[in-house]
């Protein structure tokens with residue numbers, strides 16, 4: 001029996017990177033996991049396969065976030081597939097992880113880029129929660145993936161950093177709004193993690209990797225599993241008395 005046996009979880013952006021590690025970890029803990037993705041169906045199916053191989057249950061659910069009826073599409077697919085995969089209607093854990101990080105300073109940021117990053121990183125989780133609360137069972141968990149960029153100023157991702165500031169305020173305020181139902185809401189704020197999001201400047205670049213590692217008190221670049229383990233804790237009963245918080249998951253960056 002894992003700590004999440006009998007629970008159902010939805011992980012947005014569960015097909016790659018940090019979301020993949022979260023989906024696999026929640027699956028190992030016994031949750032039925034909905035692995036959401038936007039475009040890369042094969043990647044999502046690979047995660048579903050990995051969870052099943054490890055003895056868990058999972059299914060993939062597609063919706064391109066930031067587009068017109070993204071949230072309705074995702075919940076409709078979730079509602080249908082959760083029953084097909086032996087779950088009961090509703091869920092216990094919602095992890096808002098999907099995100100994009102356009103590298104763009106103030107002077108280079110177009111209104112289109114600004115709107116897109118806010119649509120995917122802020123509007124989508126907001127309305128996913130709004131329409132998901134009737135599905136989320138009492139005692140449920142919402143975990144929003146934020147960023148260390150809310151604490152450590154990075155001018156080259158200014159609009160992105162602002163979206164994560166909004167997410168932290170969402171976690172704080174929502175925690176108060178839903179607390180009477182025993183639902184907790186927290187943000188987890190990773191530092192630099194070696195995922196596709198950072199591939200363009202980090203992957204295969206020894207010098208960049210070295211300076212990224214030096215930011216952390218622990219002297220290395222973060223791994224998706226470093227974040228997934230924290231999310232798994234927040235999703236568990238052990239974290240029932242933690243809500244409205246931002247958990248720093250930067251490996252002590254820039255202390």
Ligand code: NAP
Nearest residue numbers: 013015016017018037038039040065098099192193195197
């Ligand atoms: P990633 O490797 O680029 O993966 C992004 C995931 O989000 C993919 O599963 C992708 O699915 C999904 N996604 C992106 N845009 C989408 C859209 N419009 N609609 C639907 N799905 C979408 O990213 P990551 O590094 O794992 O980051 C995950 C989260 O952690 C993000 O919120 C990010 O801001 C945060 N974070 C990351 C770092 C880091 O250093 N990597 C640091 C701090 C915070 P498809 O490919 O199928 O579209």
